[in-house]
Amino acid sequence: MFKSNTDEEYNPSYNNNTLAEPDSVETVVGPSVVVEGDFASEGNILVKGTVSGNVKTGKLLTVESGAKILANVKAGNALVSGSVKGNVRVNEKLELTESAQVDGDVSCKILVVAAGALLQGKITMKGIEIENLKNEKKPLRSKVKLLSEKLD
């Protein structure tokens, strides 16, 4: 009864009638899997386990609740429900759900933070124009200086 055996045996053959829709292949790190080292993929990455190393993808990175990434992250888009200890650099949209924990600097274009999400670090967002206003003041000051010099 308590004999150690496997429930879901490997099945190399399959019956077309019983299959679900075919999935597109993406990188999946399962809950009982540990990845050590720099980890890069061209497609989407779904993390359910632990990754101790940098993670890089040009597409969507999903960190599920209970999953951990212990290094820097670079992605096209990211949806975080687990923990990330490291800097997060996202080209487009970063979404932190209520169970997300991020300890590191964040850089993105669009940021969505759900109530309850924990974020500790500097946030940098692309497209901010306040900085440009400061830059515009500088030439004005120099013009004033020039005028005062001329008057003298």
Added chain:
Amino acid sequence: METKLTDYGIAGKIIRLQHYTHAEVLVEDEIRKGAKTVVIVGNDKTFGYVLSRAATCKITYGFLPVGPDNNIAEVLGISVGVEACDVLARRRKLKLDVGWVNNRYFISQLHIPPSRIEIEYDESFRVSAKSGKMELVVCNLKPFSWSGKGKEYIVHPQDGKLEAFLRPIIKSKIMKRDRLEPPSIFPFEEMVVSSKTPFPVETDGKVSKEMKIKIRLAKSRIDMVVGKGRRF
């Protein structure tokens, strides 16, 4: 099927495979005699048997899937039965990638039953299971299927990369029985699987015991006649 092939003007020598037939020697011999195309007739096992040995031969391969256990044909866009002759007659050729493991090719799948193995991918990261034991399936052309939560799942491999499906063994909370976790998936070009103890490796139906294997992708190795509905 033979009538349809005759209608298309496709004819040639028929060679029947036997247990001790060496496919590479056979194909090389036919190339010397002037053969331009080799058509494999059978199922996934026949396809793997011929191409795991004869992938080095410079010739175009065709495939006529016949009988049960024909999953590779679907990936190649070839219908099972008489319709396969239409695909063969159209002669739409593509260069296919094959898997390479310890000095031999594999076409469909490589399977390592649950063992204490450690995997290094593309010399950049290592993957291990928390429990220690895990099953590994590397797919080249044959789709990978598994069942879990009362559902059947299937992943069709894409050409250009090999896909590794890892399933660690986990303890069930209620019955304390061992069961396989849903797979972790890693597309890769090169991986090294190693262990302190010998582990069984099954490639295209052949089983051997190894301590360390290097698996990589041999790009554009086979000239193959494929169908319009192929999955890559």
